[in-house]
Amino acid sequence: MAMKLTESQIESLYQFTRQHYVEYYDVQVELVDHLANDIEQIWEQQPGLSFNDARDKSFKKFGVFGFMNVVESKEAQMAKKYFKLVLKFAKEWLSLPKIILTLLLLFGFYQLQKFTFGYEIYIGVFLLVIVAQFFMLFNNSRKLKQNQKQTQKKWLFEHVLSIQGYGNTAFIFIYFFRISNAEEFFAMGDFKRVYTALLITGFLIISYITLVVIPKKAKELLIQNYPEYQIT
């Protein structure tokens, strides 16, 4: 008769993955099932082996880095998923009806460059988004922590959606803006004017997507991404 793992042994495997730096529940699920299958298989050949010994034997098969490769590949996968998601929403801004708003923004920002306060508005928009990002970041990490306390579960994609996804746009903007003062701003040539207007419009739209659109749909997106989000 094949030996099966008990409920408490399964629970101890979850603990085991946590001890080995697998923070996220969605990654733990897969690893626990794998270890459990392997332990049951090991028991078929060596029925006398203790649970802990069988578990360690199975864990050794993951190699010297343990679960690290698995966690890393999952993180890369989620980052990619998130990026694709942002792109999907961004595309909406390039087709009707939203493209009208996009063009208006673009035109508005372009025109602003003619006014003396144009530079201040550019910087103001940038700072406003940064402040909003920080606010959301603190707010969300507090909420996530509360949730985790209740459910004892951390979801990688939830973390990406509500924390990790922010801030990236700001870095991109800083990197490409490359204008350090008002004089430089007013001395821009035609090409650079269009480029700068494009940049801030894009920045605003992407920030809006990451800060407003995606968090609003977070629950729906999580269920789509994690069938187990509902089961558990």
Add this chain to the structure above:
Amino acid sequence: MSIMGNHKLYKGSLQTIILKLLATNDKMYGYEITQKVKKLTKGELKITEGALYPALHKLEADGLLNVEVAKVGNRLRKYYKLTENGTKETANKLEEMQEFLKTMQHLVNPKFSLE
């Protein structure tokens, strides 16, 4: 993929192997894949866990695989399934693999002829 013994040659074929297995088995979970490969190759090829899951995650991120979760006994199990794109890609990869095998045949075991 670290392979038991000296079969470094299998490296680089892991994705194709996974896709092919899923094309013939509808849906599979990670452990099942390692066991299936072991059985089909009579133990010649053992996919290690440290390589299998990253490969599965990558295929999923590329939109070639979908995930389903089911409660099996007292635990949750993640099943992988080919997406529509995945099915197309499997055909491509298998074709590439056949080409590769043919080329290697020519190189390793050339038939002498009077052409």
